[in-house]
Amino acid sequence: MMRITDNHAHANPVRGLGFAEVARRFKEVGGVAIVFAPLLSWHYSVSVTSPEDYSRVFDKVLRGAQEASVHVKALAVLGIHPAELVAWVEGFGANRALEMAEKVMNLAARYVEEGLAVGLGEVGRPHYKTSKLAVNVCNKILDLSLELAKDLSCPIHLHLERGYDAVRDVVERVRKVGVKPSLVVIHHAEPKVIGRAGGLTPSVPRRGKNLREAFAKGLDFLVESDFIDDPKRPGAVSYPWAIALEVSEMLREGFVSEDAVERVFVENFKRVYNVELD
Numbered sequence: 001m002m003r004i005t006d007n008h009a010h011a012n013p014v015r016g017l018g019f020a021e022v023a024r025r026f027k028e029v030g031g032v033a034i035v036f037a038p039l040l041s042w043h044y045s046v047s048v049t050s051p052e053d054y055s056r057v058f059d060k061v062l063r064g065a066q067e068a069s070v071h072v073k074a075l076a077v078l079g080i081h082p083a084e085l086v087a088w089v090e091g092f093g094a095n096r097a098l099e100m101a102e103k104v105m106n107l108a109a110r111y112v113e114e115g116l117a118v119g120l121g122e123v124g125r126p127h128y129k130t131s132k133l134a135v136n137v138c139n140k141i142l143d144l145s146l147e148l149a150k151d152l153s154c155p156i157h158l159h160l161e162r163g164y165d166a167v168r169d170v171v172e173r174v175r176k177v178g179v180k181p182s183l184v185v186i187h188h189a190e191p192k193v194i195g196r197a198g199g200l201t202p203s204v205p206r207r208g209k210n211l212r213e214a215f216a217k218g219l220d221f222l223v224e225s226d227f228i229d230d231p232k233r234p235g236a237v238s239y240p241w242a243i244a245l246e247v248s249e250m251l252r253e254g255f256v257s258e259d260a261v262e263r264v265f266v267e268n269f270k271r272v273y274n275v276e277l278d
Contacts, residue, residue: 002261003277004247005269006034006240007203008122008157008187008224011064014044016229019064022240023071029244032277033073033269036065037122037157039228040084048088051103054080058108062116073277077121077157078108079145082138086126089134101141109148118273120145121157122187125166143173150179155272157187157203164193171198183272185222188237194221201272206238211246215256219263222272 006026011019019036026034038061041048046056058078068074080101088097111117123145125138142158149156156179160166167186174184181199189202191213202221204214214221226237235242247265250256266277 002030002244002248002251002258003032003266004030004244004261005032005223005265005277006225006227006243007185007222007269008037009034009227009240010039010229011036011068011227012039012043012229013060013064016231018229019068019074020070022227022229023068023074026240026244027071029241029248031072031240031244032266033075033275034068034240035075035077035118035157035224035273036061036068037077038079038081040081043230048084051100051107054100054104055107058111058117062111073275075118075273075275076116077119077155078111078117079121079123079157080104080108080141081122082124082126082159085138085141086130086134089131089137094133094137098137098140101137102144105141105145105148109152112152112154118275119155119157119183120149120152121155121185122159123156124159124187125161127159127161127188142170143177146173146177146179146184149183150177153180153183155183155185157185159187162190164196167193167197167200171200174198174200185272187224188226189221191217191221194218201268206243206246211243212250212255215250215260215264219260220268221264222268223264 011022041057065074065076184200186202194217203224205226225240
């Protein structure tokens with residue numbers, strides 16, 4: 001039977017389907033594993049005025065992943081999204097935002113160290129224009145997060161601006177820090193970076209012709225839905241189960257082989273996360 005993984009998704013037990021239901025629906029079409037990352041704090045109706053408040057965000061993700069594990073292998077990565085960090089810079093000032101974010105990332109690292117989360121993320125820079133001051137703070141937290149990932153030998157999901165220049169920049173940061181490149185996952189990666197990512201792991205979102213373009217480039221990538229579980233935006237970015245439906249269609253057409261599907265969705269996933277899949 002076809003085995004499918006979703007490398008990066010969100011769930012919202014406050015407003016959406018929630019973790020367990022997302023996992024249940026995914027399992028019905030061949031889903032075997034999914035990685036959940038936090039949404040922004042306000043999506044969970046969490047008000048953050050101190051680093052300690054962010055534990056409520058992480059706890060929702062960890063609790064949700066545990067509930068989802070009834071259906072599939074559910075993993076969690078924890079971190080501060082760059083959009084949240086930009087909001088902190090605008091609301092609290094750069095110094096306070098940096099101080100808060102450092103404590104939040106150290107909390108995330110502690111959860112990884114304790115085995116409650118499998119990695120860090122998503123962290124990085126916003127994909128939209130913002131102030132140089134905010135970008136500078138985001139870069140400092142990006143570098144700190146890479147250092148933590150190195151110390152923990154764990155995966156890290158990076159949210160970056162579009163384009164290959166961002167990939168080149170991160171490749172250099174990864175080289176300087178010394179973190180294992182394959183553990184650095186480029187979230188929402190464009191298919192064109194496959195084979196050109198300096199050893200980093202592209203995570204390609206299922207949308208448009210992305211999957212077909214990705215498989216045409218090679219097999220060294222992961223696939224994500226980046227599902228946001230918002231009833232006001234149904235299906236954004238993609239449903240996890242839509243990945244399986246599209247892969248099934250490509251298999252029927254002979255566009256991809258069963259071996260290629262197993263390599264991308266199972267073997268690559270196992271290598272990055274060091275987990276076994278049934």
